[in-house]
Amino acid sequence: MRTTSAVGQTGGVGDAESAAEGRRTPQIRDVAAVAGVSHQTVSRVLNNSPKVRPATRQLVMEAMERLQYRPNRAARALGLGRANGITVVTSNTMLYGYASVLQGVEEAARVQGLTVGVRVVESESTEEVRATVEYLSDPSTGRVVVVAFDPAGAGVLRALPGGVPVVAATEAGGLAGVERPMIFLDEREAAADATRHLLGLGHVTVHHVAIPSEAPASARQSGWRDALLEAGAAVPEVVSAGWDARSAHEAGRRLAADPTVTAILCGNDDTALAVRRALYEAGRDVPGDVSIVGFDDVPGAAYWTPALTTVRMDFVALGRACVAALTGEAPPLDAPRLVVRESTASVTKP
Amino acid sequence: MRTTSAVGQTGGVGDAESAAEGRRTPQIRDVAAVAGVSHQTVSRVLNNSPKVRPATRQLVMEAMERLQYRPNRAARALGLGRANGITVVTSNTMLYGYASVLQGVEEAARVQGLTVGVRVVESESTEEVRATVEYLSDPSTGRVVVVAFDPAGAGVLRALPGGVPVVAATEAGGLAGVERPMIFLDEREAAADATRHLLGLGHVTVHHVAIPSEAPASARQSGWRDALLEAGAAVPEVVSAGWDARSAHEAGRRLAADPTVTAILCGNDDTALAVRRALYEAGRDVPGDVSIVGFDDVPGAAYWTPALTTVRMDFVALGRACVAALTGEAPPLDAPRLVVRESTASVTKP
DNA sequence: AGCCGCGATGTGACCGGTCACATCGACTCC
DNA sequence: GGAGTCGATGTGACCGGTCACATCGCGGCT
Numbered sequence: 001m002r003t004t005s006a007v008g009q010t011g012g013v014g015d016a017e018s019a020a021e022g023r024r025t026p027q028i029r030d031v032a033a034v035a036g037v038s039h040q041t042v043s044r045v046l047n048n049s050p051k052v053r054p055a056t057r058q059l060v061m062e063a064m065e066r067l068q069y070r071p072n073r074a075a076r077a078l079g080l081g082r083a084n085g086i087t088v089v090t091s092n093t094m095l096y097g098y099a100s101v102l103q104g105v106e107e108a109a110r111v112q113g114l115t116v117g118v119r120v121v122e123s124e125s126t127e128e129v130r131a132t133v134e135y136l137s138d139p140s141t142g143r144v145v146v147v148a149f150d151p152a153g154a155g156v157l158r159a160l161p162g163g164v165p166v167v168a169a170t171e172a173g174g175l176a177g178v179e180r181p182m183i184f185l186d187e188r189e190a191a192a193d194a195t196r197h198l199l200g201l202g203h204v205t206v207h208h209v210a211i212p213s214e215a216p217a218s219a220r221q222s223g224w225r226d227a228l229l230e231a232g233a234a235v236p237e238v239v240s241a242g243w244d245a246r247s248a249h250e251a252g253r254r255l256a257a258d259p260t261v262t263a264i265l266c267g268n269d270d271t272a273l274a275v276r277r278a279l280y281e282a283g284r285d286v287p288g289d290v291s292i293v294g295f296d297d298v299p300g301a302a303y304w305t306p307a308l309t310t311v312r313m314d315f316v317a318l319g320r321a322c323v324a325a326l327t328g329e330a331p332p333l334d335a336p337r338l339v340v341r342e343s344t345a346s347v348t349k350p
Numbered sequence: 351m352r353t354t355s356a357v358g359q360t361g362g363v364g365d366a367e368s369a370a371e372g373r374r375t376p377q378i379r380d381v382a383a384v385a386g387v388s389h390q391t392v393s394r395v396l397n398n399s400p401k402v403r404p405a406t407r408q409l410v411m412e413a414m415e416r417l418q419y420r421p422n423r424a425a426r427a428l429g430l431g432r433a434n435g436i437t438v439v440t441s442n443t444m445l446y447g448y449a450s451v452l453q454g455v456e457e458a459a460r461v462q463g464l465t466v467g468v469r470v471v472e473s474e475s476t477e478e479v480r481a482t483v484e485y486l487s488d489p490s491t492g493r494v495v496v497v498a499f500d501p502a503g504a505g506v507l508r509a510l511p512g513g514v515p516v517v518a519a520t521e522a523g524g525l526a527g528v529e530r531p532m533i534f535l536d537e538r539e540a541a542a543d544a545t546r547h548l549l550g551l552g553h554v555t556v557h558h559v560a561i562p563s564e565a566p567a568s569a570r571q572s573g574w575r576d577a578l579l580e581a582g583a584a585v586p587e588v589v590s591a592g593w594d595a596r597s598a599h600e601a602g603r604r605l606a607a608d609p610t611v612t613a614i615l616c617g618n619d620d621t622a623l624a625v626r627r628a629l630y631e632a633g634r635d636v637p638g639d640v641s642i643v644g645f646d647d648v649p650g651a652a653y654w655t656p657a658l659t660t661v662r663m664d665f666v667a668l669g670r671a672c673v674a675a676l677t678g679e680a681p682p683l684d685a686p687r688l689v690v691r692e693s694t695a696s697v698t699k700p
Numbered sequence: 701a702g703c704c705g706c707g708a709t710g711t712g713a714c715c716g717g718t719c720a721c722a723t724c725g726a727c728t729c730c
Numbered sequence: 731g732g733a734g735t736c737g738a739t740g741t742g743a744c745c746g747g748t749c750a751c752a753t754c755g756c757g758g759c760t
Binding site: 027028029039040043046047071072073074075076077078079080081 | 745746747748749
Binding site: 117141244 | 375422423435443444449456460467470487488594598624630649650653655
């Protein structure tokens, strides 16, 4: 790729074009020569500067088209001091919430002509966090979106040096003690709605299987608790599960063993799947014997058997909002909403 | 970020360090001054060149540590001619197979110190493909992995100029008429195994719900067909579905309406979910009345009710193999394997 | 008429790495 | 003992954009 620049050697427009049509990939100076302007004017056109006469802009655009010019992102990043792109830091790319945020970021970034990078932090270990922060400390990294739904993401957010332009997608309420722009879906009220929905069906109380959370009590959990207290219902002990199906299944088994359990609010849909399985194995029907509610509304939830009652979380919009916050003004997000389907029913027992 | 270089102004090691400890982010020339070597030697250390004496290397490393030096990826990409990273081109980031490949690429790339970019092609429209190819035509893009499971990805692969270093993750068998390195999971035999498994359970024949495929007949489909022919069973017409649950559900309804259907091989697990739902709505039990088999083995499949018999596809390994192919030698991939669970059973009807 | 202001454009240095080639010293070989 | 060789290191140009600042031309104002 080491080549010689034609600048200063071209005698005129004709020469410039023939040189540009050679093997070398054209650069702004070639475009400038063909259009009969300076390289700086070409740069201005590339950056949509308003200080270019329409006629000149047209000339430059035609030259770019003729030469099949493609801007070099690396050179731009170097000159600019930082890349014109967004790096998404996440602890996972496959789980529904995380993947959806990534999807939203990509959509929004692509529309604005920004590149998208992905960096996974596998755990909250000091070493992992340090390596990730080091990676992001390169000033040419550009803007960053940290998906801080869990300790790994939160750890990166806390350790990030001040100079890095960042927005975090967090759990509802944000992260305590972090002075960074944070955006989140507030499902607290929806969790309360779900709990009230179950109580309204005649359940004496509602149990909760919690998924990992950075805060001591997630919004899902506090919405649930408040609705129970408000209704004067007993607040059962929270059962905790991890992200994996196995631990959710184990949590489900514990609840299935207790005959007084008739309603369960699960931390997410994946958890609900495993809990439902555990209930099935214990011979308890859903929703005949036990009602369950999930969180997220994964694409297949409506096609479960029975179809899952859950809270719809628009993580894609969350991702888009993060990009908006990084490049301008973040729009307000719609609040998550309970979607009632078939996995919840009235208590049938005497 | 516009700053002045200290090169040529530093009088000695002491000066160099104090200058470097100033506000400016250090560059290799600062590290060189502190270590008492040339900037080129620092560059060699960064690139693990064997031509550096261990003692010298040690000196440079200490200087980097002391100055908290972070290499600038943009500058490196510019000098090198291309970025030291991998861009994943995919039509989706949320569907299981696509997300898994991305995960695998990220894992492998991170280990090698490569950056990972994501670019979504939403459709196979000329405009979308053109924009994506243009994006990738920037020489500073670096290496590319195209996830070509569908027409959109395949379109990009076909339109990509020759100079771009690329590897494609494709359907089994690769893409006809494409002269590019292609890597894939060959599930043909597993599809045949699944079909034989069902026939062995006493089913007269097996129906197939196909998901979108770039080839006229996917490996899943041909493995299925061959196993049927081999056993002398009738080959029913293939029912096609899209990626969305709705179309899979519709396909399921058509099959559920036919009382002779007792075994269905679904194009993937998501499809199986919707098909199972359609069977349920028609009052047909799984696996009592109808046996179903999926493809992929999504994380929750073992926790379905009934647990899904499916073919395990290691897409993460596929992603890792793509990176390996781009940076060295691609390892052989394990063949997909049928995992028998609860959704398949013997025919009980008289 | 002459001066000023301002929009449009041009000039040259600069971002922070890498590359090609020069240099230097020790060691081998005849 | 002098020339040749080779490994380790240094020097300066270069990658392709952007930035700060200079310049140019033209209309309005006194």
